Amino acid sequence: MLKSTTPTMVEAGTKTKKKHRTFSLNAKDKYYALLFLGPSLLILSVFVFYPMLRTLYISMFLTNTLGKTTVFNGLGNYTDLLGSPEYIASLGSTLVYVFAVTILTVGIGLLLANLASKRLPGIGVFRTLYSVTMGVSVSVAAIFWLFIFNPSTGFFALLSNMVGLPVINWLTDPTMAMWAVIITTVWMNLGFTFLILLGAISSVPTTLYEAASIEGASERRQFFKITVPMISPTLFFVSTITLIEGFKSFGLIDLITKGGPTNSTNMLVYRIYKDAFYSGNYAQASSEAIILTVIIAFFTFLQFKFLEKRVNY
Amino acid sequence: MISTNKPSRLNKIVSYTLLLLLAFVILAPFFIGIWTSFLPTMEIAKGNFLSTDLSFNNYVAAFTKTPILRYLANSLVVSTLTMAAQLVFCSMSAYAFVFLKFKYRNAIFILFLITMMLPFEAEIIPNFTTVKNLGMLDHYSVLLIPFLTSAFGTFMLRQSFMQTPNELKEAADIEGLNHFQFYWNIVLPYNKVSLITLGAYSFLGAWNQYLWPMLTTFSNNSRLIQNGLRQLQSEETFNDWGMIQASAAIIVIPTILVLFIGQHYFKSGMNEGAVK
Numbered sequence: 001m002l003k004s005t006t007p008t009m010v011e012a013g014t015k016t017k018k019k020h021r022t023f024s025l026n027a028k029d030k031y032y033a034l035l036f037l038g039p040s041l042l043i044l045s046v047f048v049f050y051p052m053l054r055t056l057y058i059s060m061f062l063t064n065t066l067g068k069t070t071v072f073n074g075l076g077n078y079t080d081l082l083g084s085p086e087y088i089a090s091l092g093s094t095l096v097y098v099f100a101v102t103i104l105t106v107g108i109g110l111l112l113a114n115l116a117s118k119r120l121p122g123i124g125v126f127r128t129l130y131s132v133t134m135g136v137s138v139s140v141a142a143i144f145w146l147f148i149f150n151p152s153t154g155f156f157a158l159l160s161n162m163v164g165l166p167v168i169n170w171l172t173d174p175t176m177a178m179w180a181v182i183i184t185t186v187w188m189n190l191g192f193t194f195l196i197l198l199g200a201i202s203s204v205p206t207t208l209y210e211a212a213s214i215e216g217a218s219e220r221r222q223f224f225k226i227t228v229p230m231i232s233p234t235l236f237f238v239s240t241i242t243l244i245e246g247f248k249s250f251g252l253i254d255l256i257t258k259g260g261p262t263n264s265t266n267m268l269v270y271r272i273y274k275d276a277f278y279s280g281n282y283a284q285a286s287s288e289a290i291i292l293t294v295i296i297a298f299f300t301f302l303q304f305k306f307l308e309k310r311v312n313y
Numbered sequence: 314m315i316s317t318n319k320p321s322r323l324n325k326i327v328s329y330t331l332l333l334l335l336a337f338v339i340l341a342p343f344f345i346g347i348w349t350s351f352l353p354t355m356e357i358a359k360g361n362f363l364s365t366d367l368s369f370n371n372y373v374a375a376f377t378k379t380p381i382l383r384y385l386a387n388s389l390v391v392s393t394l395t396m397a398a399q400l401v402f403c404s405m406s407a408y409a410f411v412f413l414k415f416k417y418r419n420a421i422f423i424l425f426l427i428t429m430m431l432p433f434e435a436e437i438i439p440n441f442t443t444v445k446n447l448g449m450l451d452h453y454s455v456l457l458i459p460f461l462t463s464a465f466g467t468f469m470l471r472q473s474f475m476q477t478p479n480e481l482k483e484a485a486d487i488e489g490l491n492h493f494q495f496y497w498n499i500v501l502p503y504n505k506v507s508l509i510t511l512g513a514y515s516f517l518g519a520w521n522q523y524l525w526p527m528l529t530t531f532s533n534n535s536r537l538i539q540n541g542l543r544q545l546q547s548e549e550t551f552n553d554w555g556m557i558q559a560s561a562a563i564i565v566i567p568t569i570l571v572l573f574i575g576q577h578y579f580k581s582g583m584n585e586g587a588v589k
Contacts, residue, residue, distance in 0.1 A: 030416065037406050039462065040405070041421070043458070044464065047440055047459040048433075048436065049428075054439035126336055129340060132340065132343070135568040135571070138539055140542070140561045140565045145342060148345060153358055153554065190339065250434060251521075272437070277528065282438055292434065293432060
């Protein structure tokens with residue numbers, strides 16, 4: 001304890017008492033720790049640690065339709081999955097979805113944030129409007145876009161008819177269904193990504209731009225040589241977040257395509273759900289869950305490592 | 314881009330055109346949705362999009378013929394309780410990691426970090442069995458208990474609590490505050506902004522839950538709004554688009570209003586989280 005920082009009215013006589021009290025606090029720390037940490041540890045143990053281990057365990061067995069483990073299968077479920085063209089296709093469509101969503105979300109988000117960071121009268125209105133999709137939940141986004149994509153009464157169909165173009169079967173064509181899910185996801189993601197990137201761009205020191213302007217660098221050059229490098233940590237952050245959320249996508253797929261048509265949007269989480277709760281194939285679904293966990297753990301770890309490095313800087 | 318030199322006239326025109334165009338594209342799904350929510354479904358079905366037969370009939374139908382109010386109430390209750398619980402339990406565990414010294418502190422903290430890498434979506438199979446065995450299916454409890462705390466929230470608050478000036482702790486020791494008093498009277502008020510951020514984050518998280526509530530609730534008494542909307546959409550034999558759009562509008566309008574009001578807090582808090 002530092003005497004220099006103590007309040008002035010402390011009397012000499014209480015000093016020993018004070019020390020004693022501090023000491024006793026530390027000794028009691030472990031009881032306090034149990035009290036403060038106990039509830040969280042209990043919840044996480046029951047709903048995170050146990051199910052993870054249990055999933056890993058089930059993934060190495062065969063199961064009956066009730067989900068009871070029957071025969072030990074080692075890594076059999078995994079080799080079956082990785083040898084199944086259907087699962088590989090599912091993994092492939094997930095990757096296409098995740099990378100398309102990430103590139104488009106971060107790209108468009110960056111464009112919006114860069115535009116909205118200009119010092120123009122009334123720019124605040126645009127900042128608010130661009131962040132508006134943050135308030136949109138999955139089912140609302142799905143309803144809005146399902147109407148737009150609807151082949152008979154939808155907005156796109158209406159436009160096509162007006163111009164005389166053939167109507168695109170957004171939801172029955174496998175490629176277009178994938179795009180329908182990608183477009184809806186990107187639209188939903190934009191608000192959040194925009195706000196984070198706008199914050200990052202606003203904190204780039206203005207002196208850098210002043211110096212570049214004096215040297216006659218064009219706006220485009222300033223964007224690529226100053227803005228992008230200066231906000232690269234934030235770009236990395238939003239990219240990994242978008243990537244991770246993309247791998248976990250479920251709601252929009254269930255609402256827009258239900259994994260179809262012909263499994264073209266049957267992505268990882270949707271597959272787990274279907275295999276477990278529709279087909280009753282708990283062993284296979286558990287192996288799929290573990291593969292998903294490995295993928296997500298990898299990207300989360302990458303993000304931790306990167307953030308840690310930055311903090312130490 | 315923040316350019317200090319005055320943008321030229323042409324530059325300004327180009328900027329505003331782009332800004333308006335993009336705003337229009339982003340808002341178009343809202344406009345289309347809200348516009349059709351005022352149209353009779355028959356007109357929508359005929360493709361008569363520019364009909365002037367506007368009314369609140371779809372809204373009246375949504376409120377009177379569907380359990381949307383019940384869904385909304387369920388979601389409000391569950392999201393509010395989740396938020397409150399996470400604020401309490403995350404801040405308590407964060408406090409333990411920052412201000413208490415105990416055995417295995419680092420090991421337990423690493424355990425929390427690992428938790429953040431494990432997707433809940435991958436754990437639904439055993440979790441479903443657990444809540445079924447505990448008799449929690451189709452009750453509020455099944456939507457609440459697994460989410461009373463979060464490793465992410467603990468981590469975020471820990472980062473924030475670590476910035477609490479040492480002088481405050483020393484002063485508290487001198488005043489003879491115990492840990493509860495220090496936690497409640499000093500640490501929590503000092504980290505108000507982070508707590509508000511976590512509150513907004515956990516509220517929205519609960520509000521947007523989809524997979525878990527879909528698995529564990531099956532009656533209108535406990536069904537949440539996201540799954541409720543899906544229910545409305547799939548129950549209709551012929552798509553009553555007008556009413557469906559009205560239900561979507563009923564849900565999205567209050568959220569956006571709250572967002573605009575809370576944006577100031579949210580923005581500063583989120584940037585803080587992103588940089589750390």
